[in-house]
Amino acid sequence: MTTTNAHVVVLAGGSGTRLWPASRQDRPKFLLDLGSGESLLESALRRALLLTTPDRVHVVTGASHEAHTRAIAEQLGIGSTIIEPSARDTAPALCLATTVIARSEPEALIISTPADHVIETDRNQWAATMSTMLEIALGGDIACVGISPTHPDTAYGYILALGSSHGPQRVASFKEKPDRATAERYLQVGGYLWNSAIMAWSAKSFLQHMETHASAVLSGVQTATMEPDHVDPGAWSRVPRVAIDYALLEPAAAAGSVVVVPGTFDWADIGTWNAWTDRSSAAARRNRNLVAVDAEGAVLYADPAVGGRRYAIFGLDDLVVVDTGDAVLITDRDHCADLKRLVARIGELGWVDLL
Known part of the structure; x- marks a missing residue:
């Protein structure tokens, strides 16, 4: 099956707190350039345009990011931006x-x-991967992409497949962000894939699955969208706040209606500076503005707006330094995944300009 007639929905949401101080409320993770030369959103939209025409690509984002998101989408000829009044x-x-x-x-x-x-x-x-997903969706099931894990990562969700083949398999269950010991066990026993959050379905079957497993969400959305081309903010605020994994994927998998397709491409959810370090370590350590002595594993991320500031690290291993001009984060790899605690403290101090 070709993907030309499919619609592609790009979800541009979330705050990316664990990438603070680069990611802020007014500049969330999807608007960041993490080294590719363009924002993550722009890269995602370019991939969508490899599959279908601009009029069949839709971006879902929050009201506070509407202007930036529309500007990026329209630059690529994409005119459908769906606005959520609140997250x-x-x-x-x-x-x-x-x-x-x-x-x-x-x-x-x-x-x-x-x-x-x-x-x-x-x-x-x-x-090719998306075409396989659409073939599954055409039959009424929900398809998702699973990535073979390369290390025991506690920041990712996992998918347990029922079979042992290398092709599409029924999903037994979804496992959210395990602890380290559990993630290591998943890697040892096999059969587990990282949940990429890339999915496919038919509109008709999706709404039927929602009616079965998440009727409160479906009815709330329908109430909020009774008027064409408008989402009522009051009604929208009453829609249950829940992730698709819990609302639909887990119960649908238990009912035998979810199929995982192994993804053969290189994928990463850069959810923490640790993940960015793992992916960008070679370039980060070759940074000409960083000198590190007796400091194994030291890495630096500096916003291009900072300019040519230079950094020296001496006697501290696994240090991560993030400089955005108005704030400098100094942490180590063990603490990168727990930045929400730090950001919460910054809010308590009243440093709202940094949130």
């Missing part, structure tokens, strides 16, 4: 996008992908 998590966001698309095309096939992941692939490899 209600991924289940309402995807239900909203599917409802909007289904009103004009009830039998539409839809691919959903996050705006803030790093994916390296060529056109043919990407399109």
Whole structure:
């Protein structure tokens, strides 16, 4: 199956707190350039355009990021930006996008992908994986992409497949962010894949699955969108706030309606500076503005706006330094995943300009 007639929904949401101070409320993770030369959102939209035409690509984002998101999308010829009045998590966001698309095309096939992941692939490899997903979606199941884990990562969700083949398999269950020992066990026993959050479905079957497993979300979205091309803020605020994993994927998998397709492309959710370090360590350590002596594993991220400031690290291993001009984060790899505690403290101090 070709992907040309499919719709692609790009979810541009989330705050990316664990990438503070680069990621802020007014500049969330999907608007950052983490070294590719363009924002993560722009990269995601370019991948969407490898699959279908600009008029069939839709961006879902929050009201506070509407201007930036529209500007990036329209620069690529994409005019459909769906605005959430407030953040209600991924289940309402995807239900909203599917409802909007289904009103004009009830039998539409839809691919959903996050705006803030790093994916390296060529056109043919990407399109082949998405075509397999759409074949599954055409049969009424929900398809998702699983990535073979390379290390025991506690920041990712995991998918347990029922079979042991290398092709599409029924999903037994989803496992959210395990502790270190559990992640190591998953890697040892096999059969587990990282959950990439890339999915596909038919609009008709998605709404049916929502009616079965998350009827409160579906009815809330329908109430909020009774008026065409408008989302009522009051009604939207009453939609249950829940992730698609809990609302739909887990119960649908238990009912045998979810299939995982192994992804063969290079994928990463750069959710922490640790993940950025793992992916960018060679370039980070070659940074000409950083000198490190008796400091193994030291890395630096500096916003281009900072200019030519130079940094010296002496006698501290695994140090991570992030400089955004108005704030400097100094931490180590063991603490990178727990930055929410630090950001909460910054809020308590009243440093609202840094949030």
